[in-house]
Amino acid sequence: MNFSKKLNNGKFIITAEIAPPRGIDTDKILKGIYPLKEYVDAFNITDNQRSMVRASSVVMSKVLLDNGFEPICQFTGRDRNRIGLQSDILGAGIFGIKNILVMTGDFPTLGDEQGAKPVFDVDSLQILKMVKLLQEGKLINGKELNGKPKFNIGAVFNPFAGPEHLQIAKLNKKVELGAKFIQTQPVYDIKTAKYAHEIIEQSGAVPIIGLLPINSLKMANFIKKLNPHSVPDSFLEKLSKAKDPYSYGWEYALNLAQSVTEFGRGIHFMLVGKTEDLAQFIDYLKNDSPYNHKF
Amino acid sequence: MVVVKLKPFNEILKILNDYIRITVIGCEIGSGRCMQGGLREAKELAQFLKNNGKEIVDVLTLGGTCIVEKVKKISFKDTDVIVSLACGAGTQVISEEINKPVITGVSTLFIGSDSHKEVFKEYCIACGDCIISTTGSICPIARCPKSLRYGPCGGAINKMCEVNNNTECVWFTIDKKLNDIGKYFSFPEIDFSDYSFSNHPRRFKNEL
Known part of the structure; x- marks a missing residue:
């Protein structure tokens, strides 16, 4: 069953995230994710994530499609104005890309081209409205399209950001403008995962809980710096004492993933890690776990 | 107010390489309020230039430099070059109205507040x-x-x-x-x- 069907019929969804290459060699990435082919429903293809230059998300999505993977093509408002975005979203439609994920985008000074001119002509809500219009067969300026695209549209939600009521209002607006699924920023405890799940479910979209396995103390501190309340102290303490921090962080994320299968609708691995291990874990979830009926 | 930042005096001196007789203009509206280019800073700059071999013809302020009528009334005779500490707008008004070389001694930063004494904050980008x-x-x-x-x-x-x-x-x-x-x-x-x-x-x- 494909991603699209699962979105509509309530089945549990597993997505994972990959970045296009810094260069033109896509083989290494394809080989890397090959073990996940039958296990991950769709792969997010990031759009110059964290303002770091990579190959085009649209082109990489097409490469995935050509190789039998289901892509979710990410679009941000950081690097293209409404002319460029409409053009590239139509381009994604021409390529047969069925899923897109829309966000405002990180600021350039957080990345590796700090002197770049930030665009932000349109934010996440405006891009969603843009896509809505394109799907209705019109450009923003009202001109009729010759052939209209159709996408499963996703957006994002950060349960740690505030002010809370404005974040929730904005989330609701995203759903009102056509977002069918919402992926979250990485969470590291079940309470936050449940909170995010409930808020998103109330908005009417399918919640897909973000998980970013932490593989070192350095990475944990980086995440903590970005989002001080996201990583529980108890986790940090155990991680710092672990003989093999990579395995500890990995197991922790998998345990959390399994907990989400109890109440949730989906999980999103923001780092695929050892793909064989991940494939094995998903195989367990789908076949032998107590919640296998949800898949 | 328009917030400006005074350029390092050495940098200003370098641009003035070809000139001897200099008039320095401060502006009290934005540059003066943020203590980067009012009459006080104009005098400091003039003293620095004098110490470095330049001849100071005049140091003055028009209050607001971007007011064309005020600029028109000034005669800059005996001056080789005008150093303006006004914002980008004020400096350009001088350049348009006076047939002399004009150089700026500041970089114009933004439209902001002066309510924080030492920290000036951008409050408006004049989006229209x-x-x-x-x-x-x-x-x-x-x-x-x-x-x-x-x-x-x-x-x-x-x-x-x-x-x-x-x-x-x-x-x-x-x-x-x-x-x-x-x-x-x-x-x-x-x-x-x-x-x-x-x-x-x-x-x-x-x-x-």
């Missing part, structure tokens, strides 16, 4: 389509790095902006202000901003 009546008269276009007009991004953690993490996210500032005055931000219908209002160079014809 003011929306602040709906946001507690606090501008998210100028004060959010992404100019988000429809609520905060997902980077507003612990009330702070993820881009400048020593700065409060303006959507928290707006939310608090609206709360304090018994109002709340209601999402308007999402529309596309008209950036043609701020395509430069802009002109405004006063039809009153």
Whole structure:
């Protein structure tokens, strides 16, 4: 069953995230994710994530499609104005890309081209409205399209950001403008995962809980710096004492993933890690776990 | 007010290489208020230039330098070059009105406040389509790095902006202000901003 069907019929969804290459060699990435082919429903293809230059998300999505993977093509408002975005979203439609994920985008000074001119002509809500219009067969300026695209549209939600009521209002607006699924920023405890799940479910979209396995103390501190309340102290303490921090962080994320299968609708691995291990874990979830009926 | 930053005196001296007789103009409106280019700084600069072999013809201020009538009244005879500490607008007015070389001694930064003594904050980017009546008269276009007009991004953690993490996210500032005055931000219908209002160079014809 494909991603699209699962979105509509309530089945549990597993997505994972990959970045296009810094260069033109896509083989290494394809080989890397090959073990996940039958296990991950769709792969997010990031759009110059964290303002770091990579190959085009649209082109990489097409490469995935050509190789039998289901892509979710990410679009941000950081690097293209409404002319460029409409053009590239139509381009994604021409390529047969069925899923897109829309966000405002990180600021350039957080990345590796700090002197770049930030665009932000349109934010996440405006891009969603843009896509809505394109799907209705019109450009923003009202001109009729010759052939209209159709996408499963996703957006994002950060349960740690505030002010809370404005974040929730904005989330609701995203759903009102056509977002069918919402992926979250990485969470590291079940309470936050449940909170995010409930808020998103109330908005009417399918919640897909973000998980970013932490593989070192350095990475944990980086995440903590970005989002001080996201990583529980108890986790940090155990991680710092672990003989093999990579395995500890990995197991922790998998345990959390399994907990989400109890109440949730989906999980999103923001780092695929050892793909064989991940494939094995998903195989367990789908076949032998107590919640296998949800898949 | 327009906030400016005084250039290092050595840098100014370098540009003045070919000139001997110099007039220094300060401006009291923006440059003076932020203590970067008023009469006081003009005098300091003049003294520095004098110490470095230049001849100072005059040090003056017109109050506001961007007022054309005031600039027209000044004669700059015996002056080889005018050093202006006014903002980009004021300096260009001098250049347009006076047939002498004009160089700037400041970089113009932004439209901001002088209510914080040492820290000047950008409050307005002159977008040409003011929306602040709906946001507690606090501008998210100028004060959010992404100019988000429809609520905060997902980077507003612990009330702070993820881009400048020593700065409060303006959507928290707006939310608090609206709360304090018994109002709340209601999402308007999402529309596309008209950036043609701020395509430069802009002109405004006063039809009153």
